[in-house]
Amino acid sequence: MRYEFTAELWRWEARPDLWVFVRLPADVSAEIRDVPRPRSGFGAVPVRVACGGSRWSTSVFPESADGAYVLPVKKAVRDGERLALGDRARFVVEVLG
Numbered sequence: 001m002r003y004e005f006t007a008e009l010w011r012w013e014a015r016p017d018l019w020v021f022v023r024l025p026a027d028v029s030a031e032i033r034d035v036p037r038p039r040s041g042f043g044a045v046p047v048r049v050a051c052g053g054s055r056w057s058t059s060v061f062p063e064s065a066d067g068a069y070v071l072p073v074k075k076a077v078r079d080g081e082r083l084a085l086g087d088r089a090r091f092v093v094e095v096l097g
Helices: 024-032 073-080
Strands: 002-008 020-023 045-050 052-061 069-072 088-096
Touching: 002 020, 024 052, 024 069, 045 069, 073 088
Parallel strands: none
Antiparallel strands: 002 088, 020 069, 045 052, 045 088, 052 069
């Protein structure tokens, strides 16, 4: 499964010094959630991601507030793509497995 979307970068309030995420669209989150898969820590789903010229592997995680999945965007990617909190960027997410 491969998804393309634009999303805004936001900082996780519980650990504002460490984590920046984007929220996957509701329809994408629902589709990912509906695929049966082995249970993993925190409901993580492994993905490959592209944003601009950056490519990386990580996992998306269900957000407890509304069930949408969130994607962590590491500092090296934000710096490389010149992204800051509140910026909107285009992401391509490929669900693995």
